[in-house]
Amino acid sequence: MQLTTEPEIVFKAMADGTRQRTLTVLAQHELSVSELVEILRQPQSTVSRHLRVLREAGLIHDRRDGNMVLYSLPTNGSSTNGAPGTLSDDLLSWVARQPMASVLTSRLESVLQRRKELSDKFFGRVGRAWDELREQSFGCQFHLEAFMALLPRQWTVADVGTGTGSLLPTLSRHFQHVIGVDPVEAMLDIARRRINVAGCQNVELHQGDLSELPLPSDTIDLLVAALVLHHVPSPQDAIAQLYRVARAGGRVLIIEQGPHQESSFYERMQDHWWGFESDMLCQQLSQVGFEAVTAHALTTVDRAQDAPELFVITATKGSLRDSWSL
Ligand SMILES: C[S@@+](CC[C@H](N)C(=O)[O-])C[C@H]1O[C@@H](n2cnc3c(N)ncnc32)[C@H](O)[C@@H]1O
Structure with missing residues (x-):
């Protein structure tokens, strides 16, 4: 998709509390829609709509990981047309400096903790079979x-x-x-x-x-x-x-x-x-x-x-x- 740097599109994307919170959370970690739903406590359709607006403004990146799509902030200079110092980059570095509400911080921590538990659980279950799986793979x-x-x-x-x-x-x-x-x-x-x-x-x-x-x-x-x-x-x-x-x-x-x-x-x-x-x-x-x-x-x-x-x-x-x- 062609990303745009039109100031009105970028400002419109930023002029919403949920979208600002989404960016603040994504500044901390790459997340899936369902993880954002859990952190922001908003319905999935609402979160998806906000993500679409942010993506169209070039303020977030997405990438596919298996059957999941993960969202993150673009690295500096890679938003919109790739030139550092653009409006999007300046806004995103401002977002990254904003303190995150403690309730969001603790929900993000529990989402990340659960990711780790799922991975630990997988290796706990796989145990000795890992050697075989490693070699097969x-x-x-x-x-x-x-x-x-x-x-x-x-x-x-x-x-x-x-x-x-x-x-x-x-x-x-x-x-x-x-x-x-x-x-x-x-x-x-x-x-x-x-x-x-x-x-x-x-x-x-x-x-x-x-x-x-x-x-x-x-x-x-x-x-x-x-x-x-x-x-x-x-x-x-x-x-x-x-x-x-x-x-x-x-x-x-x-x-x-x-x-x-x-x-x-x-x-x-x-x-x-x-x-x-x-x-x-x-x-x-x-x-x-x-x-x-x-x-x-x-x-x-x-x-x-x-x-x-x-x-x-x-x-x-x-x-x-x-x-x-x-
Ligand atoms: C056991 S194979 C080992 C091949 C390979 N290095 C490997 O690890 O699979 C030994 C090889 O040494 C070669 N060879 C035998 N006499 C040699 C010599 N005088 N100078 C160089 N190579 C020789 C043989 O043709 C053969 O291909």
């Missing part, structure tokens, strides 16, 4: 992906041994430039299809090997090597390559299997190594020059019974302080 990874928001978007990230590229769409959403490397064309084909379907414009794929990464030296902000080092004949050489392509201050993140004796894994996956002691890989990282080398066990609670334990190692090329600068 949002999947089981969104919170892990959210942590990526802590890292600088400008980074160039390379996923070496990317396989089918399962990490690539997520990395693509969070970082400016993403590179996937894998020696096996069949894997790269799947990765290529995956990034096309996801519409990733900032991902490039290279066929290549960790013994000689097809990437220029000193260019990558974050190197990810997930479940790949146990496939390479010489992890030491692979780590030297990771060091070469990392920029000064760049980081490496290695996810690996701990030592295991699961021949089903070793043979089925054509591994070169029966997992690693994390200390050994940490030593190799330090030897090539990585700093701040740290290992953590991963608590993979949903890991298959016969699957090896996993750990993660992070390290930086140069000091940690350099790693956050660009």
